[in-house]
Amino acid sequence: MREVAVLGTGMTRFGELWDRSFREIGIEAGLQALVDAKLSSKDLSALYLGSMASGPLLDQEHIAPLILDYAGLAGRHLPAIRIEGGGASGALALHQGYLAVASGQYDYVVVGGAEKLTDVPDTTGNQIASASADHEWEVVFGATLPALWALIARRHMHQYGTTPEQLAQVAVHAHAMGAKNPLAHYRNRLTVAQVLGASRVAEPLGMFDCAPLSDGAAAVVLGPLSEAKRHTDTPIRIAASSVATDTMALQHRRDPTVLESTRVAAQNAFRAARLTPSDVQVAEIHDGYTISALVALEDLGFVEKGQAGPAFERGEFTGRGRLMMNPSGGLKAQGRPFGAVGVAQVVEIVRQLRGAAGDRQVPNVRVGLTHDVGGTGATSVVHLLERGEP
Amino acid sequence: MREVAVLGTGMTRFGELWDRSFREIGIEAGLQALVDAKLSSKDLSALYLGSMASGPLLDQEHIAPLILDYAGLAGRHLPAIRIEGGGASGALALHQGYLAVASGQYDYVVVGGAEKLTDVPDTTGNQIASASADHEWEVVFGATLPALWALIARRHMHQYGTTPEQLAQVAVHAHAMGAKNPLAHYRNRLTVAQVLGASRVAEPLGMFDCAPLSDGAAAVVLGPLSEAKRHTDTPIRIAASSVATDTMALQHRRDPTVLESTRVAAQNAFRAARLTPSDVQVAEIHDGYTISALVALEDLGFVEKGQAGPAFERGEFTGRGRLMMNPSGGLKAQGRPFGAVGVAQVVEIVRQLRGAAGDRQVPNVRVGLTHDVGGTGATSVVHLLERGEP
Numbered sequence: 001m002r003e004v005a006v007l008g009t010g011m012t013r014f015g016e017l018w019d020r021s022f023r024e025i026g027i028e029a030g031l032q033a034l035v036d037a038k039l040s041s042k043d044l045s046a047l048y049l050g051s052m053a054s055g056p057l058l059d060q061e062h063i064a065p066l067i068l069d070y071a072g073l074a075g076r077h078l079p080a081i082r083i084e085g086g087g088a089s090g091a092l093a094l095h096q097g098y099l100a101v102a103s104g105q106y107d108y109v110v111v112g113g114a115e116k117l118t119d120v121p122d123t124t125g126n127q128i129a130s131a132s133a134d135h136e137w138e139v140v141f142g143a144t145l146p147a148l149w150a151l152i153a154r155r156h157m158h159q160y161g162t163t164p165e166q167l168a169q170v171a172v173h174a175h176a177m178g179a180k181n182p183l184a185h186y187r188n189r190l191t192v193a194q195v196l197g198a199s200r201v202a203e204p205l206g207m208f209d210c211a212p213l214s215d216g217a218a219a220v221v222l223g224p225l226s227e228a229k230r231h232t233d234t235p236i237r238i239a240a241s242s243v244a245t246d247t248m249a250l251q252h253r254r255d256p257t258v259l260e261s262t263r264v265a266a267q268n269a270f271r272a273a274r275l276t277p278s279d280v281q282v283a284e285i286h287d288g289y290t291i292s293a294l295v296a297l298e299d300l301g302f303v304e305k306g307q308a309g310p311a312f313e314r315g316e317f318t319g320r321g322r323l324m325m326n327p328s329g330g331l332k333a334q335g336r337p338f339g340a341v342g343v344a345q346v347v348e349i350v351r352q353l354r355g356a357a358g359d360r361q362v363p364n365v366r367v368g369l370t371h372d373v374g375g376t377g378a379t380s381v382v383h384l385l386e387r388g389e390p
Numbered sequence: 391m392r393e394v395a396v397l398g399t400g401m402t403r404f405g406e407l408w409d410r411s412f413r414e415i416g417i418e419a420g421l422q423a424l425v426d427a428k429l430s431s432k433d434l435s436a437l438y439l440g441s442m443a444s445g446p447l448l449d450q451e452h453i454a455p456l457i458l459d460y461a462g463l464a465g466r467h468l469p470a471i472r473i474e475g476g477g478a479s480g481a482l483a484l485h486q487g488y489l490a491v492a493s494g495q496y497d498y499v500v501v502g503g504a505e506k507l508t509d510v511p512d513t514t515g516n517q518i519a520s521a522s523a524d525h526e527w528e529v530v531f532g533a534t535l536p537a538l539w540a541l542i543a544r545r546h547m548h549q550y551g552t553t554p555e556q557l558a559q560v561a562v563h564a565h566a567m568g569a570k571n572p573l574a575h576y577r578n579r580l581t582v583a584q585v586l587g588a589s590r591v592a593e594p595l596g597m598f599d600c601a602p603l604s605d606g607a608a609a610v611v612l613g614p615l616s617e618a619k620r621h622t623d624t625p626i627r628i629a630a631s632s633v634a635t636d637t638m639a640l641q642h643r644r645d646p647t648v649l650e651s652t653r654v655a656a657q658n659a660f661r662a663a664r665l666t667p668s669d670v671q672v673a674e675i676h677d678g679y680t681i682s683a684l685v686a687l688e689d690l691g692f693v694e695k696g697q698a699g700p701a702f703e704r705g706e707f708t709g710r711g712r713l714m715m716n717p718s719g720g721l722k723a724q725g726r727p728f729g730a731v732g733v734a735q736v737v738e739i740v741r742q743l744r745g746a747a748g749d750r751q752v753p754n755v756r757v758g759l760t761h762d763v764g765g766t767g768a769t770s771v772v773h774l775l776e777r778g779e780p
Contacts, residue, residue, distance in 0.1 A: 001494045046633075052452075055445040055521055059529065062442075062476035062522040065635035065768040074642070077654040079633035080769070081482050082474045086452035092471050096486055103493035104391045131445055132452040139449070243436075243469035245455035252464070264467040378455040379470070 001102040003225035005235040006385065008037025009347040014216035014335030015185040016118045022058055026067040026114040029219035029340075033110060037221035038231050041071075045106035046079040050093030050113040051339035052086055056128045057120055067112065079106075084339075086132025086374025087288065089113065090218070091243075091342025091381035097222050098241040107223060113343035114217035117336075129213065132338075132375040134248035146210055146289065148250050148376045150202035153291035156257045157204065160306030162294065164204055166313050168195035170290035171208045171332055173318045173325070178333025180359040185214045185335030195290075209290040214335030218344035228388075234354040239273035239367070239384040242266070248378045257306075261380035262299040262371065269369075269382040270301070277301040280384075281365040282352045283323060284345035286373040287330040296371055297325070300382070324362040327352060342372035346383060353387040391492040393615035395625040396775065398427025399737040404606035404725030405575040406508045412448055416457040416504040419609035419730075423500060427611035428621050431463050435496035437470040440483030440503040441729035444472075446518045447510055457502065469496075474729075476522025476764030477678065479503065480608070481633075481732025481771035487612050488631040497613060503733035504607035507726075519603065522728075522765040524638035536600055536679065538640050538766045540592035543681035546647045547594065550696030552684065554594055556703050558585035560680035561598045561722055563708045563715070568723025570749040575604045575725030585680075599680040604725030608734035618778075624744040629663035629757070629774040632656070638768045647696075651770035652689040652761065659759075659772040660691070667691040670774075671755040672742045673713060674735035676763040677720040686761055687715070690772070714752040717742060732762035732771060743777040 010032025012025045026049070034041065049064040060066065064080035083093040090113030097111035120128070127135075130144045138148065156162045172192055178184035190208060198206040221231075228235030244264035250256050270276055277300065285300070287293035294308035302323055303311045311317065317325040328334040328348040331341060349368035351357045370383045400422025402415045416439070424431065439454040450456065454470035473483040480503030487501035510518070517525075520534045528538065546552045562582055568574035580598060588597040611621075618625030634654035640646050660666055667690065675690070677683035684698035692713055693701045701707065707715040718724045718738040721731060739758035741747045760773045 053445055055443055055518075058525060059517045060521055060525040061474055062638070062764050062768060064475065065764075066524070066638050068635055069637045069639075069642070069768070074635065074637040077634040077636060077651055079485075080475075080635045081486070081633065084451055084472045084474055085454065085470075095469075096471070096489075099486075099489050099493045099495060102495065103489045105489060105492065127449045128445075131450055134456070135448065135450040243471065244467040245458055245464065245470045246467060247459045247464040248452070248456050249459075252459070261467055374452050374455075378452060378459070 002104055004098050004101045004222055004238045005225040005228040006220050006238065006350045007223045007228060007231040007235065008033040008221035009350050010036060011183055011218040011344055011347045012216050013183045014214045014337060017215040022114060022116040023067060023070040025215065025217040026112055027071045029217040030071060030110050030112050033219040033221045039108055039221060041073050043108050044078060044110060046100060046109045048093040048097045048109060048111045049082045050090035050342060051082060051115055052084055052089045053128050053131060053338065057116060085379045087338045088342055088372045088374035088379040088381050089339040091372035094343060094346060094383065095241045095243050095381060098238055101222050101224060109222045110219055111222060111343060112217060112219040113340035115337035115339040116215045117213040118215050137249040146205055147202040149289040149291055150205045151250060152256050152295065153204050156291060156295065159257055162309035164196055165192055166309035167209055167290040168192045169312050170287060170293045171195045174287060174330045174332035177327050177360055178329030181329050181334055184329045184333050185212055186333045205289055211288045211331035211336040214337045216335055216337035216340045218340045218347050220343060220346055235388055236350045236353050237386045237388060239275065239386045240269035242269035242272065242382045245379050246377055248375065250376045257295060259295055259299045259377040259380060261377050262296055265380045265382040266300045269384050273384045275367060275384060278322065279367045280323060280369045281367060282327060282349060282362045283325055283369040284328060284348050285325055285371045287326060287332050288336060300371060327357060327360045327362055342381060345370035345372060349385050353385060392494055394488050394491045394612055394628045395615040395618040396610050396628065396740050397613045397618055397621040397625060398423040398611035399740050400426060401573055401608040401734055401737045402606050403573045404604045404727060407605040412504060412506040413457060413460040415605065415607040416502055417461045419607035420461060420500050420502050423609040423611045429498055429611060433498050434468060434500060436468055436490060436499045438483040438487045438499060438501045439472045440480035440732060441472060441505055442474055442476055442479045443518050443521060447506060475769045477728045478732055478762045478764035478769040478771050479729040481762035484733060484736060484773065485631045485633050485771060488628055491612050491614060499612045500609055501612060501733060502607060502609040503730035505727035505729040506605045507603040508605050527639040536595060537592040539679040539681055540595045541640060542646050542685065543594050546681060546685065549647055552699035554586055555582055556699035557599055557680040558582040559702050560677060560683045561585045564677060564720045564722035567717050567750055568719030571719050571724055574719045574723050575602055576723045595679055601678045601721035601726040604727045606725055606727035606730045608730045608737050610733060610736055625778055626740045626743050627776045627778060629665065629776045630659035632659035632662065632772045635769050636767055638765065640766045647685060649685055649689045649767040649770060651767050652686055655770045655772040656690045659774050663774045665757060665774060668712065669757045670713060670759045671757060672717060672739060672752045673715055673759040674718060674738050675715055675761045677716060677722050678726060682763065690761060717747060717750045717752055735760040735762060736773060739775050743775060
């Protein structure tokens with residue numbers, strides 16, 4: 001397999017972008033990434049686009065050629081392919097872009113992720129947002145995604161003594177980082193008291209335990225590592241790209257506090273890259289709900305099962321340990337436009353590894369990880385990214 | 391790149407399968423393909439699933455892990471990824487499966503396509519079926535897919551003298567072949583008079599110029615060609631897998647009678663495989679509308695632009711020429727479950743190249759082609775398949 005590098009990044013602001021269309025934000029992110037990679041559209045071989053629910057949201061499927069078209073590139077007749085896997089759609093698109101370049105069939109590929117969630121009246125509780133859970137065994141009975149993650153939280157509390165305060169710390173950290181991120185949906189700081197006092201969504205999760213629904217797009221340009229020096233002074237190698245799945249319905253898992261798909265994807269990624277969790281200095285981790293991040297930290301191997309709560313409280317993932325989690329603000333503060341999330345995570349890690357993350361730069365980073373989840377973990381995707389030697 | 395072979399095929403009956411769920415038909419096709427490839431699920435590396443509109447149709451996205459799960463394979467935690475590109479979703483999934491094996495990251499991959507179109511009240515004229523056209527520039531103005539293809543037909547008639555009788559011949563051929571195909575949606579024969587006398591859908595296209603909406607699923611198993619002899623006596627090599635795109639809206643094309651995406655995909659495929667159209671003895675071609683097949687025959691290079699009508703009438707693609715088109719019955723008679731179509735085309739060509747196509751076997755076939763289209767040609771996918779020497 002050919003080695004693959006990230007050569008450029010692009011990203012719109014995340015938030016309620018009511019004055020901008022799906023097409024516009026997709027194009028903005030993609031063109032930014034091309035410019036950043038010092039490529040013109042003439043060099044491009046293909047587009048992969050991650051998006052979860054363009055059909056129900058926009059009455060529009062077939063969105064990958066749509067974005068190429070409205071970027072003025074229809075005349076190039078390039079391959080343009082949409083990838084879908086619930087909230088993990090963006091990370092899966094990256095996996096496909098990675099394989100496309102690794103295979104040798106394509107040289108320079110734009111991987112984008114885009115979603116426009118705030119133009120429809122009620123995405124939260126309804127079937128659009130929960131369509132990544134099991135419709136026949138969960139959603140028809142009223143189990144929305146927040147409700148399912150609340151079950152995971154309850155069980156984690158019962159089994160390991162995790163506290164509401166520990167969960168709240170995840171949100172507080174997210175907003176502290178979001179405050180430093182000019183592209184973040186939320187830039188206000190939160191206190192533990194505010195998180196605990198917020199109105200309840202699904203006990204024990206309150207409003208501030210849940211990531212928002214956002215509009216936004218992100219993109220990266222991938223190419224062969226061997227060519228990378230021609231495009232950037234700081235090529236970032238994709239050391240591993242790994243996907244794993246699990247049962248759709250939470251009730252069918254042996255232990256609801258374990259994301260087996262995350263465990264398997266992480267183990268495969270670390271093995272492929274010949275790295276271990278202790279090699280990672282910065283990670284963008286799925287925190288769709290505060291509990292999601294704690295569970296993921298455990299299943300990715302950064303802390304023992306059941307110990308993420310106390311470790312988080314001690315600051316081990318927020319500046320006082322080896323690993324900085326979610327310097328972007330994560331899904332909670334940077335925002336959650338489903339299909340864009342997995343790509344935005346990679347944008348952040350690449351910017352961190354390049355030393356170009358502005359106010360939120362983590363010092364001395366060489367290896368970064370991204371972790372994206374669909375549903376309650378029926379899909380997990382893990383990428384390991386590594387800065388080349390200078 | 392590693393050479394890739396098709397090792398097994400599976401397919402459900404196409405039709406109105408009201409007593410069977412999306413999950414059931416997806417699993418049936420996939421397991422058939424595994425058995426045919428003499429593989430157990432233990433050998434499997436990944437699943438790619440093509441499906442166009444599961445969100446609006448089933449209130450269910452994230453369908454690739456769903457199918458693995460209900461096949462009893464969740465415990466394997468395999469990668470499972472959905473691909474979407476309108477009516478070309480299945481062929482695009484095959485392209486991804488091909489790249490996945492070619493890259494070397496995956497060895498044995500099931501590529502499935504599935505769609506359940508007949509469980510909702512009105513798919514035909516509404517936004518689900520037309521969501522592969524340009525929503526903002528076509529669909530909101532009432533231009534459904536049949537209406538757009540009717541514009542293409544009108545212009546082809548005007549420019550090249552194509553006649554309604556020639557269009558009707560395409561449907562007559564489809565049903566003649568469908569009558570020999572036990573899995574076909576329609577097995578009744580049609581006459582030219584019946585096609586011409588059918589109620590009009592969008593002039594000049596009548597009811598029998600339009601492929602039906604069907605339920606159905608198809609699957610193939612891909613693997614490295616080097617291992618193929620261990621799985622089958624008749625491995626079929628994928629000689630080329632090629633994707634190209636064009637403008638979403640028909641009105642933005644220079645000449646609406648030309649599917650530029652088909653031209654480019656075909657040219658790239660023939661170049662990559664070092665073959666020409668005259669090497670192909672059997673082809674499954676997109677005939678969503680009778681005009682679609684005539685235009686495609688031209689743009690794939692089987693006949694000069696504008697000449698498909700007379701050539702079809704002379705029987706050049708129906709037994710009296712070098713090329714047999716759509717021995718399966720095509721979309722028109724075998725059926726059109728959007729995401730399953732591109733995979734079903736490959737199933738048919740593989741069975742033809744193996745000499746296992748029963749009553750509809752085309753004699754002396756060595757090279758086959760598949761051609762799948764999304765929308766009015768914003769996506770085209772071409773595969774070339776070749777029987778190894780015995």
